[in-house]
Amino acid sequence: MDDQLEEELMEVKQYTAGKNNLYQPNSFEELIIQYKKTAENNSKIIADTVFYNDEKHRMESARYLQSTITLKGEQYKVTIIASKVENEEQIKSILKVIILPVLALLVILLLVNRFMIRSLWNPFKQLLINIKAFNVNQDVPFKPVKTSIKEFSDLNNAFVDLSSKVKSDxxxxxxxTENASHEMMTPLAVINSKLDTMLQSNLLGREESELLTDMYKATSRLTKLNQSLLMLVKIDNNLLNDQEDILISKAIEEKLLHFQELILKRKLTIHLHLEPTTLFISQQLLEILLNNLFSNAIRHNIEKGTINISLTATQLIFSNTSTNDGLDEAKIFERFYKDTTSEGTGLGLSILKQICNRLQYDLKYTYDKPLHHFIIQFNK
Incomplete structure (x- = not known):
């Protein structure tokens, strides 16, 4: 528009110089040219303005150029005004013509691209689903995916071969593991039996009796260790699946009677807070879970100590006093991790953790002197 105004100014000057008269624009030019006598020789000004359009009877935005010309020895200030409305409408039309088809083309490309990508990657997504569903404990083989895409087909075949090898191994x-653990039980039982018979014999001296007693303790510990490892194998292999609805509060009370003799022997005080809670759980896993919790709370307690048992619909908490300070929360559930003063196998808490993992429960340990807390958060 500025270039157009400059050209109009040149035409006005040429017309004035040639015709010796003031130039008036034609009606089709859609320009307004105003003249005013002035004594000043103003510099050229180009800026925005607003004017009243007589033909359209409305105010319009415009661009104007102001300068001075000389006619018959007199100085005139000339103002050329050009409406911006038509140019703006022209720009809008051009933008519509360009932008709308481009946007429509982009939308079409996005839709086509999305459809094609979804179609192309469907075999890969199905392959991921099958990999996640694959369970080495089950007899169901890995489910292959049919696809015409060579790369996905090669990946699928690789997983089929790998899954077969993994299941076989x-x-x-x-x-x-099962055979080794089972076969070890028989000789251990024979050794324990023979040692027990020899210890009850009156033919041994004091030194021999002490040696046999140490051997008896060692074999008993080895038997417990073997049983614990065998139990871990069964839990890992998901062999304990006899799930049913069990009233946990009643099971805890029954288990408390089972350990009553040990509790009385150590003069422990039991505080119970049991809400009637039913869980869908394996009876065998629950037995092992409660056995480990009770035996751990009793074995590592102090004489005349305390055991707090709290059961709600969402969690089970066993708390016990102990002469030991807090244990390492990051390592306490690792296999064979135990306190230096402990005489256990170091697998009790590991079994506890494995059971909770199998049942999808959260197991945490915290220490709040003098109580050690084992918290099982149920995940229904």
Whole structure:
């Protein structure tokens, strides 16, 4: 528009110089040219303005150029005004013509691209679903995915081969572990029996009796260790699946009677807060869980100590006093981790953790002197 105004100013000057008269624009030019005598020689000004359009009877925004010309020895201030409305409408039309088709093309491309990508990646997504669903404990083989895409087909075949090898190796390790643990029980039982018979004999001297007693303790500890490892194998292999609805509060009370003799022997005080809570759980896993919690709270307690048992619909908390300070929360549930003063196998809490993992419960340990807290958060 500024260029147009400059051209109009040049035409006005040329017309004035040639015709010796003031130039008046034609009606089709849609310009307004105003003249005013002035004594000043003003510099050229180009700026925005607003004017009243007589033909359209409205105020319009415009661009104007102001300068001075000389006619017959007199100085005139000339103002050329050009409406911006038509140019703005022209720009809008151009933008509509360009932008709307481009936007429509982008939308079409996005939709086509989305559809094609979804179609192309569907086999990969299904392959991921099958990988997540694959369970080495189950007899169901890995489910392959049919696809015409070579890369996904190669990946699928690789997973099929890998899953077959993993299942085969797993079965061999599982069978070996079960057989080894089972076969070890018989000679251990024979050794314990023979040692027990020898200890009851009156033919041994004091030194021999002490040696046999140490051997008896060692074999008993080895038996417990073997039983614990066998139990871990069963839990890992998900072999304890007899799930049913069990009233946990009643099971705790029954288990408390089972440990009553040990509790009385150590003169422990029991505080119970049991809400009637039912869980869908394996009876065998619950037995092992409660056995470990009770035995841990009793074995590591002090004489005339305290055991607090709290059960709600969301959690089970066992708290016990102890002469020991807090244990390492990061390592307490690791296999064979135990306090230096402990005579256990170091697998009790590991079994507890494994059961909670199998049941999808959260197990935490905290220490608030003098109480050690074991918190099981149920995940229904």
């Amino acid at each position: 797993y079965k061999e390790i599982k069978l070996f």
